[in-house]
Amino acid sequence: xxxxxxxxxxxxxxxxxxxxxxxxxxxxxxxxxxxxxxxxxxxxxxxxxxxxxxxxxxxxxxxxxxxxxxxxxxxxxxxxxxxxxxxxxxxxxxxxxxxxxxxxxxxxxxxxxxxxxxxxxxxx
Numbered sequence: 001x002x003x004x005x006x007x008x009x010x011x012x013x014x015x016x017x018x019x020x021x022x023x024x025x026x027x028x029x030x031x032x033x034x035x036x037x038x039x040x041x042x043x044x045x046x047x048x049x050x051x052x053x054x055x056x057x058x059x060x061x062x063x064x065x066x067x068x069x070x071x072x073x074x075x076x077x078x079x080x081x082x083x084x085x086x087x088x089x090x091x092x093x094x095x096x097x098x099x100x101x102x103x104x105x106x107x108x109x110x111x112x113x114x115x116x117x118x119x120x121x122x123x124x
Contacts, residue, residue: 002065004083009052018091021053022046025063028097033070040100041073045084047093054088073099077109085113 028041043063045054062083066076081095093113099106 001069002062002079002083004062004087006058006062006065007083007087008055008058009087010055012049012051012053015049015051018048020046020048023054023056023059025060028063028066030066030076031068031070033072036070037102039073039102041097043080044096044098045080045093046096047084047088048091050089050091052088054084073097073107073109078111081111081113089115091115 023045025043028043030039031037032039045059071079077095077097081093084090084095085093090113094110096108096110098108
């Protein structure tokens with residue numbers, strides 16, 4: 001399983017402004033847990049940072065850690081969203097995975113991270 005401890009962050013250089021950060025990884029690979037065949041996707045991470053931004057080399061290494069993992073499309077997309085949300089505590093975050101077709105079927109999965117209720121109310 002990909003370890004979220006791989007991920008690193010740095011201080012948001014403009015924390016007083018909402019601006020969108022979008023990273024796209026065109027070579028994401030995991031393994032179908034049913035067939036053992038490789039699955040290929042383009043992953044897009046889109047977020048509005050609060051205090052922290054994700055460091056790109058660590059994000060790439062984190063994505064590569066999924067190469068030999070047997071995991072369904074839905075599970076990997078949600079797991080990545082959860083890991084990045086827990087690391088960054090962003091104002092908003094979505095992770096979209098667009099999977100290459102097999103047998104004429106393509107899939108696109110989008111997971112959104114929600115700010116925990118206690119944080120929305122101002123308590124930490």
